[in-house]
Amino acid sequence: MRLLLIIVSLLFCLPIGAPAALYTVTKVDDRLYAAIVDPVGPVASNAFIIVTPTSVLVAGAHFTAAAAAEITRIVAGITPLPLRSVILTHHHQGCRTIDFGFPPTVEIITSTQTWGKLKAEQQPLYNHIVAFDKELTINGGKQTIMLRNMEQGHAEGNLVVYLPEQSVLFTSDLLFNNEAGFMADGSARGWVQDLLLLEDLVVTNVVPGRGKVTDSGGLRRFRAFLQDFFTEVLGHLERGESAPETVQGFRFPPEKNPLHFSGYQRKSIEWAWKELQKQR
Numbered sequence: 001m002r003l004l005l006i007i008v009s010l011l012f013c014l015p016i017g018a019p020a021a022l023y024t025v026t027k028v029d030d031r032l033y034a035a036i037v038d039p040v041g042p043v044a045s046n047a048f049i050i051v052t053p054t055s056v057l058v059a060g061a062h063f064t065a066a067a068a069a070e071i072t073r074i075v076a077g078i079t080p081l082p083l084r085s086v087i088l089t090h091h092h093q094g095c096r097t098i099d100f101g102f103p104p105t106v107e108i109i110t111s112t113q114t115w116g117k118l119k120a121e122q123q124p125l126y127n128h129i130v131a132f133d134k135e136l137t138i139n140g141g142k143q144t145i146m147l148r149n150m151e152q153g154h155a156e157g158n159l160v161v162y163l164p165e166q167s168v169l170f171t172s173d174l175l176f177n178n179e180a181g182f183m184a185d186g187s188a189r190g191w192v193q194d195l196l197l198l199e200d201l202v203v204t205n206v207v208p209g210r211g212k213v214t215d216s217g218g219l220r221r222f223r224a225f226l227q228d229f230f231t232e233v234l235g236h237l238e239r240g241e242s243a244p245e246t247v248q249g250f251r252f253p254p255e256k257n258p259l260h261f262s263g264y265q266r267k268s269i270e271w272a273w274k275e276l277q278k279q280r
């Protein structure tokens, strides 16, 4: 029952009663940390913490007020340097209370598409905003932080963070590593194309939107899962089945299912069916 409540809350972007710890922190490199969410916890997406010589940047999305508060506490536990910026990797339209929880002293850096979605929520946002179209490079002392707007994929205007000195990539929700995640807002074709582009990057570590820190193998595995998933849905579509019929008749070998996929399966199939129908 608790799992059901959590899944319903995630699907409708609703915060629920917070447990003691929303994230587990893993050190990725000298000044880089991954904040990994509990697979059945109330926060839907991992965060990535970058400590530069002068300040701290946090990247991620799906920040409930409790998640923003916990990330702020985590940063304070790592370093006395101030949390200066949140790199908001994406925002799902309609999640009005999500991604609005950081104090006004924190700057929000995001894509122009994500900034447009935040404005459309009609929720006041008092933070200083930096929005960019394609790419933005931040030089923080000895740390170079490259942001790339991937345009489509998990959500329109989703961006990734790449640190060339360490060859570390933070994909946010463009990659789910052996764990199911929210798939109901992006572009099926764009998502696969984004992953193919990211597979060409030289990386030592990849911090995903869900699941543990991985490497380029994690990108390839998830892309293969997406392609198998879309192929299965397309088969139903080509047999003339409606979205509800596809949900009903969908069969996937259990070994291909990521952890907790059953909780996301129906929404994911409905979204994929619509996306693939558009592209036919």
Ligand SMILES: [Zn+2]
Pocket: 045, 061, 062, 090, 092, 154, 155, 173, 182
């Ligand atoms: Zn997301």
